[in-house]
Amino acid sequence: MSVDIDISGLPTERIVFGPSPLAELGAALHVLSEPAHHPGLHGWATTTAAGLKPDLLGRMAEAEFLWRSTRSDILLPRGSMPPATLAEELDEVDALDDEAYVAAALEINASGCTLRSGGGRSPLVDEAARDAALERASARGPRQLGFAQHLLKDPATVRTWVRRLLEDCDEAFFADVWQRVRPQLAADARGKTDLLRRKGLADALEAVSPTVTIEETARSRRISIDKLADGWTAAMQPGVEPGVTFVPSTFGWPHLIVRQAPGWRPVVGYPVSAPELRPGPRTSQLMEKRLMAVAHPARIRLCWALARAPYTTSELAQGFGLSASEVSRHLKTLREAEMLTTRRHGRYVQHQLDVTVVARLGSDFLESILR
Template identity: 85%
Template structure:
């Protein structure tokens, strides 16, 4: 399984490397929402969250579906070289039309298929797409449902609210973060750009990650990103500036984010450093249960989805194209191995992978399901 970016006929100069303050803010917000994904940043997340005002924390919680389980397209650059400042990138986001913005904001990704509202129809004008968007939001909980309802009713007001939230995050913690990490990210981008110029695309991709490769055959030329999901996009699309943008991130590991939605410039956000994971003790019997639980391809794919966000059994069944009883059997195996947490939200029962448990099984597996 992988995400492919078709670059057939694309000039090499259209492949660029550059840091993005908006993408890095999105990565930092994700760390604050899911510190278990980032054991090397646990101290930063704890300290930062403790220093934030309650009102800002509350507003971040209301909008966290934009960055928690999957990164919304509005948090990634959509032009060849990202601007140098957060304000400039936010200005570019403001330039998106309401239908594009709302569809991207309400995107929910589980199995790797882009579940955009109503299969491409805008929930602002299509009742079926609107109902589908609200149903998915409802499964995420009352806060996300309330947010989605307000966004669909009054997109201009909610868009301004989101921009103000990002600006307040910048004032509260991100400006200091960006000042600290930008030199490292800019240096990495320059290094990859020079490697691309001197040795070619294959070597530059290998330096990004061993899981990013160049494939060439009779079908054309593609950048292949190894992930536990399927996806495909093209570097040349009507109405989109041709090319691919690679964005280094100091907050990214173990994630490798690929923007591959139709109508959006392909973007790969990659980590520039890998923290060391600490192993923890466990009984031999428990370890055996966990390894056996992972000995099935469907359960591995379920882990991929459940590592990102909580999902109901019916959501997983619909997303993976299998029956709800079959999903329940796989979830039972994972739960008995101590790898799942379960919470009830009204009529919905949501399951989520315990990433801290998975981290103790090994960094290779953790990285593969969170990539």
Template identity: 65%
Template sequence: MSVIIDVTGLPDERIVFAPSPLAELGAALHVLSEPAHHPWLHGWTTTTLAGLAPDLADRLAQADVLWRSTRSDVLLPIGPRPGDTLAEELDILDRLDDERYVRAALEINCSSDYDSEGPSPLADPAARRRALDRAAARGPRRLEFARSLLADPPAVRAWIRRLLEDCDQAFFADLWQRTHGALAADARHKTELLRHRGLAGALAASSPAIALEEDARGRRVVVDKLTDGATTATDPAAGEGLVLVPTALGRPHLVVLHAPHRRPVVQYPVASPDLRAGPGSVELMQRRLEALAHPVRVRLCRSLARAPYTTGELADGLGITAPEVSRHLKVLRQAGLLTARRHGRYVQYRLDVTVVARLGGDFLEAVLR
């Protein structure tokens, strides 16, 4: 499974490697929301969370739908290249129309709607109900956020901008000062590789999960993901180009923006993890490996590693029946790989990433990619 970006006919000068303060802030917010995904950043996470003012921490909890389970496209660069400052990128984001902003903000990774240009939840009652149902399954704060955004997009957009600016003042400006130099150096190195070794060489140096395929049909950037998707880097509505953004915090995630009529963006990690395997019985290890041997259960793990989901949501996202999903969830739970939590009439399941980390870094990176 992979995300394919058609780059046929795209000149190399339209391929940009550059750091993005907005994208790095998005990565930082995800780390703070999901520290178990990034155990090697435990020191920074603990210190940063301890230093947050209660009001800021509460507002981050209200808005974490934008970065907890999957990185919202509003947190990735929009133009032909990222802005030099967070303020510049936020100004560019402000120029995005309400419909595209709301679609990106309410994106649910488990949904199959991402690649489609279906009805807008701002105008279509059925699309609005689906968006609110998905939010409700994730708890009252998510539902409140979705209702507010759908009711008054300009007000919520202004609230989000203030929130990101407050994060910059509280912790991100210092983080960006310490990491920007290394990210800029990495981007310059990849640009030199692009110039001297071509796109295939630059992509191979960015991540082993990114490759260039060339044949009689054209050229395609193929990103190895546990999901399928496709877009083009030559859409005249978006402006031709491909943006590749290094991140110091993102590993093990490999984030790909491939929404319709948006210039594609790939955020690739440059940091190295330090996972340490824990001891476990041979019998338990065998049971867990057998549970993960089925391709459907691997796809379930990919979704459940990012956020809790209900059986119905998983069935809808994978295109299979709810009873079949339940059978696979039972196997994963019996292997001790899932947790379950009830929220009202919903039961949400989630992958225990700390357990998965002990199985091996390669599998953890695959499901979180």
């Protein structure tokens, strides 16, 4: 499974890397709402939340669905290169018409997926789309329902309220954060841009994440982001500035954010730092193979032995009362999951469990489902 961005015919210079204060604020707000997703930032989240006034915390809770389960489109940059300041990015959000703003703000459903109901019809003017939006909001709880009702009744007031909330967050904690992290993000963006120019898109994407690749056929060219979901968008759409924007984040790991909404420029938000236990599996499919490999009772027993010392197939068969062919099949499954190391000693082939890979299974699983 993957989210694909069609870049067929797109000039390379239309693929840009740049830090976004608005996207970084959205990422920081997500960390405050879901600190369990980011164990490395638990101390920052605890300290920051403790220093915020109750009124601001309450307002953040009212709007947290905009950044908690997934990131609303309004919290990602609109143009090719994000502006240098949060105020400028908020001005770009203000330039959206009410229909685009409301659709983006109400698109998130209870599963953390995005839905654009009613065939793209606006809930401001279409009764069926309005009912669908309110039904989804109701499933998320009374806070989101109240927000949705207010937004549909008086979008101008709610838009002003959201901007004021983000500005107050900036004043309370984010301005200091941005001053601290901006040099790192700018340096990362410059490095990726230089890599793109010198070595090409494939190398630049590999530097973003091993899970981001370029896929080419005779008729198409696309950026593929490995995720436990399927999606598609295009870098060239009518009425949208062509291109793809990559936005680095110090708050990102383990998330890899992709904006794939029609009518919006594709944006990929990626982490610039991660825990020391890296690299993980290149794809979610490999992670699934590893979980399946250790799900069989016989393979669990074999892993118990292989974690302690190298063994040949015949030694394992004799030790566990299995046939050599059974052991071979189980070893093949572990090998295809890249969980074994193999070495030859004369005419004997010994196998041993890669304990580093096994140690990562939990974090790999978490990273894959949160990516």
